[in-house]
Amino acid sequence: MQTLQQKASEWSGVKQEDAFAIDEVNLFEKLGLQAFINLSTDFYTRVYDDQEEWFRSIFADSNKEDAIQNQYEFFVQRMGGPPLYSQRKGHPALIGRHRPFPVTHKAAERWLHHMQQALDNTNDIDHESKTRMLNFFRHTAYFLVAGNDLKNENQGTPPCKHGDNKPAAV
């Protein structure tokens, strides 16, 4: 049974060490807070304006300003800056907090499409940092697809009367 991170690497095509190469440089110190705010603002503007209704609708119950803040605070915290996200919301708990959303392969690719466009559109971020961030985003998107698949496993769901309730290794 593949682990979450093995699935993330296989499906994204990004090796674990390339995804977490974000930790080799302090990207927050290098880029500054405003670069992260601008990136998330551009990203979510694309998402909330997406002509693909199926994707846009995933975010319909979330406030755009909240989505922007949640995202850039997480990025800042994860990429070497102050723990803004945890001070306000606690653990990132990426899989748990994405549980309400249908994080399919198709949705991951659409998310990455908008993030690629947002990165292409900014001069705040140098080329090398963009590569690091995209590898991280791509691996993480598929990590969440793997996490989404857990919802379809029997583990933790109420037992079916005649079902097979064997635990699955994560």
Next chain:
Amino acid sequence: MQTLQQKASEWSGVKQEDAFAIDEVNLFEKLGLQAFINLSTDFYTRVYDDQEEWFRSIFADSNKEDAIQNQYEFFVQRMGGPPLYSQRKGHPALIGRHRPFPVTHKAAERWLHHMQQALDNTNDIDHESKTRMLNFFRHTAYFLVAGNDLKNENQGTPPCKHGDNKPAAV
């Protein structure tokens, strides 16, 4: 609808800002790697020797040495040290990775009991750091209880063919 972090605070009795006061000091720099290794080793020795079979059995499918390494690498990473956990396993994803385990209120209290004993038993960690860590552990334990409750929500669970799909107490 209460958020995960609101439930964690209410059930644990630890305010969010007290839980994340671990970020006011770099506990890794203050305590050093060996203190974390020793703490997790003592903790899991207590867990795997627990006379309470219901609690010990939660860990029966996990290797003790792996459990120790997973825990101290996460603590080191979260408390100001190098990202040992992510280099090896990717995102902590606390709720997602605890999904196979029945993280009930009772199990959280038993976990905290052993951690309190392990902290009482060490001279590696000063009193103030112990308080910070216990607040963090207590809040996090109940954050995971709140995360565990998500498994009982209908969201994302497959319908049973002939079963009654009402949530079961886990």
